[in-house]
Amino acid sequence: MLQYALEAKNLSFRYSHNSPFILKNINLKLRKGEITGIVGLSGSGKSTLIQILNGVIPKRVTGFLDGSVYLNGVDIADMELSYLARKIGTIFQDPDCQILFPCTEDEMAFGPENLCYEPYAIIERINSTAKMLAIEPLRYRNPNTVSGGEKQIIALASVLTLNVGIMIFDESMSFIDDRGKELIKNAILKLKKQGKSILMVEHDLSNLEVADHIFLLKNGTLEPFKGVIE
Ligand SMILES: Nc1ncnc2c1ncn2[C@@H]1O[C@H](COP(=O)(O)OP(=O)(O)O)[C@@H](O)[C@H]1O
Numbered sequence: 001m002l003q004y005a006l007e008a009k010n011l012s013f014r015y016s017h018n019s020p021f022i023l024k025n026i027n028l029k030l031r032k033g034e035i036t037g038i039v040g041l042s043g044s045g046k047s048t049l050i051q052i053l054n055g056v057i058p059k060r061v062t063g064f065l066d067g068s069v070y071l072n073g074v075d076i077a078d079m080e081l082s083y084l085a086r087k088i089g090t091i092f093q094d095p096d097c098q099i100l101f102p103c104t105e106d107e108m109a110f111g112p113e114n115l116c117y118e119p120y121a122i123i124e125r126i127n128s129t130a131k132m133l134a135i136e137p138l139r140y141r142n143p144n145t146v147s148g149g150e151k152q153i154i155a156l157a158s159v160l161t162l163n164v165g166i167m168i169f170d171e172s173m174s175f176i177d178d179r180g181k182e183l184i185k186n187a188i189l190k191l192k193k194q195g196k197s198i199l200m201v202e203h204d205l206s207n208l209e210v211a212d213h214i215f216l217l218k219n220g221t222l223e224p225f226k227g228v229i230e
């Protein structure tokens with residue numbers, strides 16, 4: 001049987017018994033080295049779907065979920081969130097919500113330090129991630145003094161030091177200027193080249209030009225995108 005990096009099977013979800021279904025029988029497959037885009041209007045359930053894919057729903061945020069998510073063929077239901085965080089990285093709209101430290105290098109060290117990596121392994125992860133993203137010049141900078149695009153790349157770098165295989169971007173270009181968007185798109189193409197599986201969720205279609213294929217999330221269902229969002 002073909003194994004996907006991440007596969008959602010028959011996902012249906014509502015936040016409570018007396019609220020409507022946000023997602024209805026969603027199926028999605030993320031492959032290695034592939035960029036999948038999802039476009040949908042605000043409130044269509046994009047962030048809800050992401051939280052199910054990375055395990056935050058139902059492990060931290062509760063609701064009524066049917067269906068399953070498989071990581072490399074294994075159901076994530078019994079996996080700890082701390083384990084999933086080493087496999088699936090999520091980048092949000094606002095890098096300020098993700099960045100904690102006044103120095104890029106400390107930010108990048110935080111994840112592996114938390115997971116008790118050996119110091120030499122932490123340095124190695126920082127070196128290779130900084131090189132891959134070409135952010136060595138930002139290494140000792142304060143993330144609060146760089147551009148929005150650079151800040152988002154630092155947020156990405158701090159997730160990549162965990163060596164995740166799957167990256168999910170939740171409207172990560174919303175607050176970023178055109179130059180910053182180019183930086184992020186280039187970084188995403190590098191991740192693709194490395195064989196990572198990438199999911200980009202956007203309400204702005206123009207941010208999805210790097211995607212290999214695009215789906216539309218509408219009325220709780222996912223369908224191949226045919227050029228019209230509404
Ligand atoms: N924690 C929550 N509890 C209840 N309803 C929620 C919660 N989070 C989001 N919703 C509702 O679910 C719907 C989809 O939201 P969301 O997944 O954030 O959409 P999108 O990311 O596409 O804007 C919205 O109607 C929103 O109000």
Ligand SMILES: [Mg+2]
Nearest residue numbers: 046047170171
């Ligand atoms: Mg959202």
